[in-house]
Structures are given as C-alpha cells and as structure tokens.
Amino acid sequence: MSNEIDTLATALYVTTDDLLAARPDLGPARPRVGIAPRLSDAELVTLAVMQALLGFTSESRWLRYAHTHLGHLFRYVPKQPGYNKRLRNATGMIVAVIRALATDTTLWTDNVWRAAGRVRTDRRESRRT
Template sequence: MHPGVRSSGMLRELTDAELVTLTMMQAMLGVTSEAGWLRHAHAHLRHLFPCLPKLPGYNKRPCKAAKLLRRVTRTLATDTSVWSNDVWILDSTPVDCASHSRFFWGFRLHLVCTLQGLPVAFTLA
C-alpha cells in the first residue's frame, strides 16, 4: 500500500503533531522559505512524514494551528536556560496596508526576544 493512504483509499492528512514537528524543525534550522522547506522535506524527510502536503495545503495548516504552535513554542522556550535571562529586547516593524495616503495606515508587529534571539512574545497592534 502507498504510504499515507488508508485501507479505505482515502489520503491521510498530516497530523497536528507532525505539523508541529515540521514547523519547529523549519524554525530551528533557520529556513525562512516554506517552498524551500517543503522541497527539502519531500527530498529528505519523506520516510518520516509520508503525508507531506503540497505548498498550498501546507501554507494553510500553520495559520489554522497558530494557537497550538504558540503554546508549543512557549513550552520549548521556557525549558531553556536563556528563558531565565533578565534582559529581553523588543523590536517592531510596520506591516503596511494598502493606502493612497502619505501617512502610515497599518499595523506594527512587536516582537520580544532574549539576547540570544529566542522569541518570547509577539503581537500585532
């Protein structure tokens, strides 16, 4: 039987646990391109993840699982020695919205990190 196909013939989806593992691997390896990451995963990790989706399907899954990904990221972060560092840094960047005005109309993405670059928190304002 083909990997990822159930006995009923329906294609099995990537589980939440597999999704979390893939996104954490992508982040820890510093791969910023989802298309590049999926090419790498299809070439080298297919035996571990037989139900890898194509790019359009993969793009939607992390957005839907954002709450779960934040919880896992925070759990992993609090388990490191850099979490207890008493110095954190804050940075923000504009996220533009389409506008014909010369003024900035949009959001700002605020990110709090440790000095080693570990994300602690983020928000859109």
Template sequence: MNTRPGRPTRLTDAELICLALAQVLLNRPSETAWLRYARKHLTGMFPYLPQQSGWNKRPRAAGPLIARLIRSLAETTPTNSEHLRLIDPTPVECARSRPTVKRSDLAGEAGYGYCASHSRYFWGMRLYLVTTAEGMPIMWWLANPT
C-alpha cells in the same frame, strides 16, 4: 486542533509543529523550497507531506496551538540561572563629519565600526546589553566598536 468534522488529517499536529519548527531553524522562509527540501531529506520521519496549498493553510490554522506551545516552553524553561544570557550590541553614533570626529572629547574612547543591519560605517561606540531570555536587562557597557 483536530476537532473539525470530516476526514482525519494525515499530518498530525505534533508532526506539523516539528516541521514548522524545522523550517524556521533550518532558515527556509520559502514554502516551496522548504517542501522540496522536506520531501528530499525528511520523508523517512514524515511519510506524508502536504502540497504547498495545504502546507500554507495548516501552520496558519495551528497558530493558537503553536503560541500555546511557545508560552508553555517559556514558562517551564529555567532562565533565572546564570546559564543563559543574551548579549545584543547596538551602535551609538557619536559623530558623522570628519571635523566633528577630530574635535570630539571621545577621541580616545570611540572609534570606527560597521553596522551590518544598516549597511554602513559609523564613528562612535557600541552599547552592549546583557539580558535574561525574558528580556530583563542585567548589565550594559559601552565599548570601542573595533
């Protein structure tokens, strides 16, 4: 990435990637808030931090480099073992009205649950999907959401 003519950058690509990763892992989506946090807590590790306009440009310009790093990590991280599995539950709504709930054949299996992503309650079941880190489904099951 540092193949452009002109002054050498004061923030190396490695430092840039570390800071961008820390911004994501520390859940700091605002660039202004992130730079304020980094200046307060990370100046010992990163003596030079760009201004907001510079920070805005550098990670975007480093997109291909970051994508290459992510691809390399994904290829070299062993996930075919039993050590890493991801579980993702999703609601399966079976009924909405009270009369439908009362006459349903699923009355013994289904129940009421809350779906935070939709900010609402539902009556039905939860579908749990177990996958590898690559997204390959391993198993699934339906369960009462309570």
C-alpha cells in the same frame, strides 16, 4: 548532519505530541465526522519549528527540503498550499507549543542571558545621558 537533524526532529515530535496529548484544547476544532488530516498536529508543529530552526523563509523551498531529507520521518509531507492553510489555522497551537518548549529549556532561566540583557540595557541608558 542528517543523523543530528533526524534526532532533533524526533525529539521535537515526541515532545510536541506529548504536550498536545496532555492539552487537547490547543488543537484546532474538528468535526467528529469527516476526513481526518493526513498530517497530525504534532507533525505539523514539528515541521513548522524545524523550518524556523533551519532558517527556511520560503515554504516551498522548505517543503522540497523536508520531502527530500525528512520524508522518511513523516508519513506525509504536504504540498505548499495545504501546508500554508494548516499553518494559518494552527497559529495559536504553534505559539503555545513554542512557548512550552522555550520554558522547558534552561535558556529561559539562564542567568548569563539575563546578565547580557542587563549589560545591553545599561549601555543604551549610558548613551542617552
């Protein structure tokens, strides 16, 4: 399973990095002079999406897991307060990247999902009458 998670993380990072390189306006504003973040925006988004995909609701548990199992993929895995602060400041960027990832998959336009949604809606309407 480790190879599958490594592959997913790598593919997610590459896609996110390419998207953020093409759309630098999505990233948070940073001063020209100062300390550069140790974790890139693409790495932050990759960690956040992996946390959601793997079902971790606790940031501290996620960061322990990431440090132990994904540490070889990232130059730096932050501690919980730094991760939390970066996530809160990058909400807009994360939403935009997730939306771009969702529209890039076939599930976004899959007729099976649309048909399932119609069936579910039809069932609700039939219960009302």
